[in-house]
Amino acid sequence: MIRVALVDDDHLVRSGVRLILESVDDIVVVAESPDGPAGLRAIERERPDVALVDIRMPRMDGIEVTGRLATSAPSTRVVILTTFERDAYVVDAIRAGASGFLLKRTPPEGLIDAVRVVASGDALLSPSVTRRLIQAFARTPAPGAGHPALATLTDREREVLLAMASGASNGEIAGRLYVSEETVRTHVKHLHRKLGLRDRAQAVVLAYESGLVTPGDSRPA
Numbered sequence: 001m002i003r004v005a006l007v008d009d010d011h012l013v014r015s016g017v018r019l020i021l022e023s024v025d026d027i028v029v030v031a032e033s034p035d036g037p038a039g040l041r042a043i044e045r046e047r048p049d050v051a052l053v054d055i056r057m058p059r060m061d062g063i064e065v066t067g068r069l070a071t072s073a074p075s076t077r078v079v080i081l082t083t084f085e086r087d088a089y090v091v092d093a094i095r096a097g098a099s100g101f102l103l104k105r106t107p108p109e110g111l112i113d114a115v116r117v118v119a120s121g122d123a124l125l126s127p128s129v130t131r132r133l134i135q136a137f138a139r140t141p142a143p144g145a146g147h148p149a150l151a152t153l154t155d156r157e158r159e160v161l162l163a164m165a166s167g168a169s170n171g172e173i174a175g176r177l178y179v180s181e182e183t184v185r186t187h188v189k190h191l192h193r194k195l196g197l198r199d200r201a202q203a204v205v206l207a208y209e210s211g212l213v214t215p216g217d218s219r220p221a
Helices: 012-020 036-046 062-072 087-096 107-121 127-139 148-152 155-165 170-177 182-196 200-208
Strands: 001-007 025-034 048-052 077-082 100-103
Touching: 001 012, 001 107, 012 025, 012 107, 025 036, 025 077, 036 048, 036 062, 048 062, 048 107, 062 077, 062 087, 077 087, 077 107, 077 127, 087 100, 087 200, 100 107, 148 182, 155 170, 155 182, 155 200, 170 182, 182 200
Parallel strands: 001 025, 001 048, 048 077, 077 100
Antiparallel strands: none
């Protein structure tokens, strides 16, 4: 059973999301909160698998909630909910530790799939979100200082990281490298461990911030 917490100052949004999520047998909503501080307390208490957190709330916004949870409840994966499709929100949320970014107009089946994807340990990075990340880094070039642990990656793990940074799914990476999806998942798991990362979202950000890749380029820096 996937345990979910909802943090949103709009009661109707919370009620609608709860109704959608609890229409399936493998998801249960264990907490609802109307603002950031209350949501933080509820998540720290309940330790849900996934927290759906509104980006704009009174007293404490979703970015701050996400950043605090990275320390106080690291096992909870955060998906940011928003009505705004702005680059800064995407980058700030993922840098703060979010595992996904979802627009509130997402269809019910998309919301359910998102919770399942994030709960499984993957990140919710759609091609459109990845494009916004790339565009944001294009406006603010990475310093290119590198990351010491990148040197510990095998050539194949490096290839997988580069493909992830381009927005490719595991299936697409498997096709490019002529290997199985299970092999790709193994490479992803290994590179996450070596780089000290939690999920795909952090891996993509690291690839750009370290200068491993630059916007518009999928080759090693």
